[in-house]
Amino acid sequence: MKVGIIGATGYGGIEVYRFLQKHKNVHSCKLLTTSQQDIPYANVYPHLHGISDENLNLVNEEKLKEELDVIFLATPSGVSTNLTPRLINGKAKIIDLSGDLRIKNQEQYESYYQKKYPPKEVIDQAVYGLSEVNREAIKDADLIANPGCYPTASLLGLYPLVNEGLIRPSSIIIDAKSGLSGAGKTPSLVSSFTESNENLRIYKVHEHQHTPEIEQLLQSVNDQVGPITFSTHLIPMTRGIMSTIYVELHEAQKTNRLKELYQSYYSQEPFIRIRKEGQFPSTKEVAGTNYCDISLKYDPRSNRLLIVSVIDNLVKGAAGQAVQNMNLMFGIEETEGLVDTPIYP
Amino acid sequence: MKVGIIGATGYGGIEVYRFLQKHKNVHSCKLLTTSQQDIPYANVYPHLHGISDENLNLVNEEKLKEELDVIFLATPSGVSTNLTPRLINGKAKIIDLSGDLRIKNQEQYESYYQKKYPPKEVIDQAVYGLSEVNREAIKDADLIANPGCYPTASLLGLYPLVNEGLIRPSSIIIDAKSGLSGAGKTPSLVSSFTESNENLRIYKVHEHQHTPEIEQLLQSVNDQVGPITFSTHLIPMTRGIMSTIYVELHEAQKTNRLKELYQSYYSQEPFIRIRKEGQFPSTKEVAGTNYCDISLKYDPRSNRLLIVSVIDNLVKGAAGQAVQNMNLMFGIEETEGLVDTPIYP
Amino acid sequence: MKVGIIGATGYGGIEVYRFLQKHKNVHSCKLLTTSQQDIPYANVYPHLHGISDENLNLVNEEKLKEELDVIFLATPSGVSTNLTPRLINGKAKIIDLSGDLRIKNQEQYESYYQKKYPPKEVIDQAVYGLSEVNREAIKDADLIANPGCYPTASLLGLYPLVNEGLIRPSSIIIDAKSGLSGAGKTPSLVSSFTESNENLRIYKVHEHQHTPEIEQLLQSVNDQVGPITFSTHLIPMTRGIMSTIYVELHEAQKTNRLKELYQSYYSQEPFIRIRKEGQFPSTKEVAGTNYCDISLKYDPRSNRLLIVSVIDNLVKGAAGQAVQNMNLMFGIEETEGLVDTPIYP
Amino acid sequence: MKVGIIGATGYGGIEVYRFLQKHKNVHSCKLLTTSQQDIPYANVYPHLHGISDENLNLVNEEKLKEELDVIFLATPSGVSTNLTPRLINGKAKIIDLSGDLRIKNQEQYESYYQKKYPPKEVIDQAVYGLSEVNREAIKDADLIANPGCYPTASLLGLYPLVNEGLIRPSSIIIDAKSGLSGAGKTPSLVSSFTESNENLRIYKVHEHQHTPEIEQLLQSVNDQVGPITFSTHLIPMTRGIMSTIYVELHEAQKTNRLKELYQSYYSQEPFIRIRKEGQFPSTKEVAGTNYCDISLKYDPRSNRLLIVSVIDNLVKGAAGQAVQNMNLMFGIEETEGLVDTPIYP
Known part of the structure; x- marks a missing residue:
């Protein structure tokens, strides 16, 4: 090729x-x-x-x-x-x-x-290239709109629940955090070391351009869903996104049942890892790789479910998913070029 | 003394x-x-x-x-x-x-x-030493239970709204982020540089011990409030806490009216700064000082209000508020020893 | 004023x-x-x-x-x-x-x-404003050329030895390390977080503009001294300079005798701290303050003396020393406005 | 195997x-x-x-x-x-x-x-496993003492010069800088995030245990060499070592001639990269890989040569070189398992 x-x-x-x-x-x-x-x-x-x-x-x-x-x-x-x-x-x-x-x-x-x-x-x-959700359409596509970094983490964390209709449609809150590489390579004051090191910032409150991207996919699955609340923070690290997602459930659920649901959706997915109950992923555990690691925990006190989804913003949130989509479009093994053990620490 | x-x-x-x-x-x-x-x-x-x-x-x-x-x-x-x-x-x-x-x-x-x-x-x-809220009781106290770092940031961000009864009582979600100094000085694997640098972690999901502390104060103001959802993240920086708070309002509000409400509560407070509309505080802007900086923005799409509250976890979240309380207990000028311009950058 | x-x-x-x-x-x-x-x-x-x-x-x-x-x-x-x-x-x-x-x-x-x-x-x-060395000239000056950050740390570390004529004149090597704030506020690729975090860089090798500044002052004390070797590194931190200085001595010396020499030069200096034998300063221990902390250790194996000198590049290396010089020029107490306990950690 | x-x-x-x-x-x-x-x-x-x-x-x-x-x-x-x-x-x-x-x-x-x-x-x-220098002995060895991280960077930077006898034997100064992962995984106060972030530290001055290791190899090549001066600093990053090496030459040299000498030594080496004149490697450029990147520049003013050598302390400075040695010992292609493009940024 x-x-x-x-x-x-x-x-x-x-x-x-x-x-x-x-x-x-x-x-x-x-x-x-x-x-x-x-x-x-x-x-x-x-x-x-x-x-x-x-x-x-x-x-x-x-x-x-x-x-x-x-x-x-x-x-x-x-x-x-x-x-x-x-x-x-x-x-x-x-x-x-x-x-x-x-x-x-x-x-x-x-x-x-x-x-x-x-x-x-x-x-x-243009076909929206969220590989795990749109796989069949991607295979036939000539033009892919590759997903944004925040939407990738957030949507993979929400998809099974929304598809099953388990959550109150207007209850979705995504508190997202990203490393600085998400700001791109063009120098700016906000992304300079001196301004962002030893600092934590919230930005584009209620205005981030990834908001309609997330809602569009969710509503294609369930048109009742939304509007979501989506906020974004700059973390003093180079790579990594964590979406901490809060949803209300229609009815009380056991965490392990919900985990089983996620496993049934994603067990064949080479790049999605549902973590063990009680173990929450950190961003470094996927750095440099195409993995999206997900964990969840139900809170019976508030009837809210918390979902954590982490990716490397430059990989599963950009280049890695793009190559995954290329593999799908050309009938190549989906993991080709993308399999790697994370470098840790 | x-x-x-x-x-x-x-x-x-x-x-x-x-x-x-x-x-x-x-x-x-x-x-x-x-x-x-x-x-x-x-x-x-x-x-x-x-x-x-x-x-x-x-x-x-x-x-x-x-x-x-x-x-x-x-x-x-x-x-x-x-x-x-x-x-x-x-x-x-x-x-x-x-x-x-x-x-x-x-x-x-x-x-x-x-x-x-x-x-x-x-x-x-023991009197709960949230200086701005419990000032009169603190003045008469012989024993102060000085507030936790997360509760200080979160409660100062929520107090006016809860006191006015403007929010749906069960709608409070606090997504809190802290620097590593909050973990204290005793060495541990999680707080080592190699494990926490270039990393972002969520911990004690639905189990953090500051949850009842936050609810207790809120319920002393309005006994209908709660249960809250409260989650905590470790940010690769030494100092600073940001609480990103999501609440649903009983009715639509203009951001500037809510800001005026906060200003009316806090305008005489030497250590609380309500930021200009559209300007959100970052943690470094209060580092080393006893300030709590607050900003808020209403989202008409979701009828949710987002409140950002930042402090230095070791100062307003610990030692600074403790000295502020000492000043109150001994009838000394409340700001004595605590006035300082933040060091920036 | x-x-x-x-x-x-x-x-x-x-x-x-x-x-x-x-x-x-x-x-x-x-x-x-x-x-x-x-x-x-x-x-x-x-x-x-x-x-x-x-x-x-x-x-x-x-x-x-x-x-x-x-x-x-x-x-x-x-x-x-x-x-x-x-x-x-x-x-x-x-x-x-x-x-x-x-x-x-x-x-x-x-x-x-x-x-x-x-x-x-x-x-x-223009009078060169190295406060501790040029104090009398500064008092009478109308125009001060305030010293650079690297020269301040390096010269305060070298001055007693050079003034006493104890070192081989051509043996001075200064390996200097600085935080990113030394690069100023104008955004650039090199000083962006993503490029400088988790990275260590050497720059302007044998070409740094502070080289003649250091030699000029040393030669005003002892015109035999030089040329020096001076190199500079960018450290992924915001503030702080460390100059690690290597010199050869004319004859073997005991570390504690050399330390006594430094103490005799600097004991009346409010901003110079000669550290205890065996205790070496780190940059954070002076951050935000006008201190210059110095330690030294003789190596009998190589007959070389190592001197460590640390400052905050923006304070003793810039603004703090400038205010110290203002105090001298106006007959004000030299420490006015500058006394502060470092914030740690 | x-x-x-x-x-x-x-x-x-x-x-x-x-x-x-x-x-x-x-x-x-x-x-x-x-x-x-x-x-x-x-x-x-x-x-x-x-x-x-x-x-x-x-x-x-x-x-x-x-x-x-x-x-x-x-x-x-x-x-x-x-x-x-x-x-x-x-x-x-x-x-x-x-x-x-x-x-x-x-x-x-x-x-x-x-x-x-x-x-x-x-x-x-035990055969000292500096792959590029001891290759033949390693091939026959049953027991390898794998080199330390600092010695690997320093020795690969010095070997051609010492082997050619171009430097004054007692003139070697190595100012070495390491990320925190070199301190290992056992938690300690010094290696905690809070103490090492936004900080720069020198440690074990004139006492580091890698000193005799460096001298031993150099003296096996040229028994006149030494004693060296070797100092070590902790840099607030996870991975990476830079050795900034200062030597005096017997006679003046052009930088490009010295660079050619290094290229003649290392041109067949898969893991050593001699950088272009005027381009100095930063540690991130080798992170996660088995590369050792070297650059040098002669200073005619002082007749000193500065050599910069960078590695990933956990790879070429530990595990990577160990696998390289395994390959040599078992007659496997020397690069097997070790070829990878650095992840950047």
């Missing part, structure tokens, strides 16, 4: 590259940017010294769409809206890691993203 | 010491431990080299209770249960920073703490 | 402001910038909510130099070269925290700084 | 396990401890949930030495001294990751380690 990564200099791009390095079916990997050209990739990422001898190239949409089998767009918000219309309908399948193509409702998109909406035919074609 | 600190080697103790150093009314400060004796304090805390020439002394209850004006107990869970009965009813007033004396209901205490309950006459005498 | 801070929005500026808040002789403090105006200072630094009600103002050199008693320049490299000529020779004394005015040799300055050299009359007037 | 890891619960042990998971020739891996037994490994390391189904077992020396092909000892200081005599002379080859068997001189060992010296026949048999 011939693969291209547009936005190879960003953190999403370098992670896609890392997984493709280990992928048996990938024989060439073009590294593309919209600004730099003809610079060795190892100049941008010195940790690749002696590993990568590729150069960065400028994007040429017409050539790429015919030469390549699959193109990953790991580009900042808004870029994909412009590029995708020129990349689809060629030979190459497209996997977009940005938020541009995820929201089916134009008004919602414009309200949360404050950006121009992509052409309707692109949105119509 | 002559002051004693029992448990001076712990993090609560060293912070009480720091504030007393700046306190105009404190003329001597005895540093006491239950295990070491006659070691210079600056050996335990080398940052005091040239600042402190005091030695640590072994606790002698009989002498202390008559010689001193006030004794701070900054001791591990369970110590105060044994020591306080032998310290009260002398000349010295007592301020206990541990959780031993906070819970009025024996069954609750034993269930959450798994420890022996203190004698009834001690519990009866 | 009326004081002005030009560059109040930077980290040097906010630290000068913090110390002036506590300073008995300072009755007004103008906050000045070269770009913003009429914005509340607390908007830039929300931790000042309720503490500062000052607005930022645009610099007006002609007015400032006559209205104010002293002006701190906490501006980026190059700004002072332009501003100082227009500020001197008025009523106000000037303390420049940048590196612009420190180097007496034009060629050296241009080679290391790659910037335009300031006018000769400004350089001639 | 059948492999055993004694001390599997420690950080060295879990890293050996991680690499063996990826190793094609390893078909079974016994996880052994001296204290626990019959507990699932995934209970100790929850990140292995769903990956490892092995149980921990108690060490039985007699059985192990005959059943296994190779045994890794990843045990605390002193354990190997007792265990190794009972493990050698069976079928199993032994690779000891501790410092017990590295020092050939009993007096030196006892002086630096303050522990009982191992039996002479064990010491005589």
Whole structure:
């Protein structure tokens, strides 16, 4: 397979590259940017010294769409809206890691993203790439809107309950926490070490653009669900997301019965690990890997269920799930290139 | 004033010491431990080299209770249960920073703490030292049960709403996050750098011992409130607590009206800062100080109000509030020894 | 006294402001910038909510130099070269925290700084503000070139030995380590959390602009000394500098004799603490304060002496020493506004 | 191959396990401890949930030495001294990751380690496992004393220069910096998050037990070399070592000639990367991998050469090099199980 990564200099791009390095079916990997050209990739990422001898190239949409089998767009918000219309309908399948193509409702998109909406035919074609939930649609897709990091953790934590109709539809509260790499590579005051180290911050309160993304998927399963309350915090660490989710149940449940429900949904999933009762995952336990670890505990006092779901935001929350989707789209073993033991500590 | 600190080697103790150093009314400060004796304090805390020439002394209850004006107990869970009965009813007033004396209901205490309950006459005498809420009772008290770190942040964030009866009584969810210094000074695997750096952990799910402490105060204001859902996370930073609080309102409210309510409650409070609409406090903005910074935002979509409350867990959540209470008990200016500009960055 | 801070929005500026808040002789403090105006200072630094009600103002050199008693320049490299000529020779004394005015040799300055050299009359007037070494000259100065962070730690660690002529002149190696706040407030990739957390970096190898500053002072004491080897590392922490210094001695010495020498030099110094034999300072033990803590140990095997010197780069390495110099220039108690117990942990 | 890891619960042990998971020739891996037994490994390391189904077992020396092909000892200081005599002379080859068997001189060992010296026949048999330098001896060895973390980084940075006799023999100064995982898994105050975060510490000044280990290897190459000056610092990060090395040259050299010398030594080495002139490695660029990245720069002013050498202390400084040595001992491709792209950021 011939693969291209547009936005190879960003953190999403370098992670896609890392997984493709280990992928048996990938024989060439073009590294593309919209600004730099003809610079060795190892100049941008010195940790690749002696590993990568590729150069960065400028994007040429017409050539790429015919030469390549699959193109990953790991580009900042808004870029994909412009590029995708020129990349689809060629030979190459497209996997977009940005938020541009995820929201089916134009008004919602414009309200949360404050950006121009992509052409309707692109949105119509885009399949939401939550691998475990949309597997069959992904297999047939030519264009994937790869899920956001917070939605991935949150939706995998909520899906069985919502699908079973066990929760009060308006009771969902997601208190999400992310490491700083989620802010991307462009330097800013908020993401500087000095401002974020030894600090804890809440941001975009009631305004985060991942809110409609989460509701859209949940409502596709059960249209009564929502509105959710979703809040996001910056944790002084590089990688990792934890979604602490609170829901009210229609009726009292035993934690171990709920755990069995989750196991029945996910027991065949190679990347979802339901943790033992009483054992809650920490973010470091999935760092660098495509795992999503989930644990839950019912509180009979308040009739609330707490669900904890952790991922590596750059892997299952971005590049790893993108490669998982590529595997699905091309009929490759779903775990190819993605199996790894977490590095601990 | 002559002051004693029992448990001076712990993090609560060293912070009480720091504030007393700046306190105009404190003329001597005895540093006491239950295990070491006659070691210079600056050996335990080398940052005091040239600042402190005091030695640590072994606790002698009989002498202390008559010689001193006030004794701070900054001791591990369970110590105060044994020591306080032998310290009260002398000349010295007592301020206990541990959780031993906070819970009025024996069954609750034993269930959450798994420890022996203190004698009834001690519990009866102990006034819960949430300075802003219990100010008048504190002024008359001889024995203070100084609030826990999580309860301080959470209760100050909830008090006006609960007191006004604006929220649905069973709707309170507190998602709390703390730095590692909250775990105390005794080394453990979980609090080692290697295990907690670049990591995010949830712990004691539905079991944290601060749950009944929060409910007890809230129910003293409004006996319909509760049960709450309260969860706690370890953040890879040394100091700071953020309580992200979710409540449902009886009816829709404008954020600025709610903010005005909080301002009317707290405008005379020297240590509570209600932040501007749209500006949310981060933990570093109060680090090292006795401030509690609060912000809130109503979400009309879900009819939920989000309240953010941040403190330094070792200051307003422990030593700072303890000194604030001492000032109240002795008729000293409430801010004495405690006024300071946060160090930033 | 009326004081002005030009560059109040930077980290040097906010630290000068913090110390002036506590300073008995300072009755007004103008906050000045070269770009913003009429914005509340607390908007830039929300931790000042309720503490500062000052607005930022645009610099007006002609007015400032006559209205104010002293002006701190906490501006980026190059700004002072332009501003100082227009500020001197008025009523106000000037303390420049940048590196612009420190180097007496034009060629050296241009080679290391790659910037335009300031006018000769400004350089001639500027007194190097290493308080403990140049105290008498500082008292008479109208213009201070406040020392750099690395030079302060390194020079205070070396001064007694060099002044006594005990070391081989060409043997000085300074391996220096700094927290990220030394990189300033302007966002950059290198100083972003994601790139610097869980990372250790060496930079500007053999090229750091503090090299000639260190040599200039040492050679003013003993013109045989140098060239030094000086290297700098970025440590994943916000504040703190450690200079680990290696020198060869002319003859074998006992560590405790050398320690006595340092004590004889520094025993009257309020901000220098010579640590006990065998106890080495860590950076956190001086964080937020104007202390410089020093320890040393002779190695008979190699005839080398190791000296450790730690400071807070933003305090003794910048704003704290600047205020100390202001005190000296105005005949105020040298420690005014600067005495504080370090916050630990 | 059948492999055993004694001390599997420690950080060295879990890293050996991680690499063996990826190793094609390893078909079974016994996880052994001296204290626990019959507990699932995934209970100790929850990140292995769903990956490892092995149980921990108690060490039985007699059985192990005959059943296994190779045994890794990843045990605390002193354990190997007792265990190794009972493990050698069976079928199993032994690779000891501790410092017990590295020092050939009993007096030196006892002086630096303050522990009982191992039996002479064990010491005589032990080959020092610095893979790149001792490759041929390692191939024939039955017992490996695997190098320490600091010595590995330092020796690989110094070896070409010392072997060529280019440096003044007594001029070597190594200023080494390590992340906290080097302190091991046993909790201690110094390695707690609260004490080491936002802090920088020097420790064991002139007394570190890796000093004789470094000198022993250097003197085996050139018996004139030494004594060295070696100092060690704790950096607030989990993984990574940087050795900043200062040497004086017999005569002036161009940096690019010295770089060519290093390349000629190491061009065939799969795990040593000589970085481009002017590009210095940071620790994160090798994290999780077996790489040692080296850069150097000559300073004509002082005639000193600065060498920077970085490794992951738990990989090339421990478990990775141990597996590399296993590969050499068994005639397996040297890189088997060890090739990986660093995870960045």
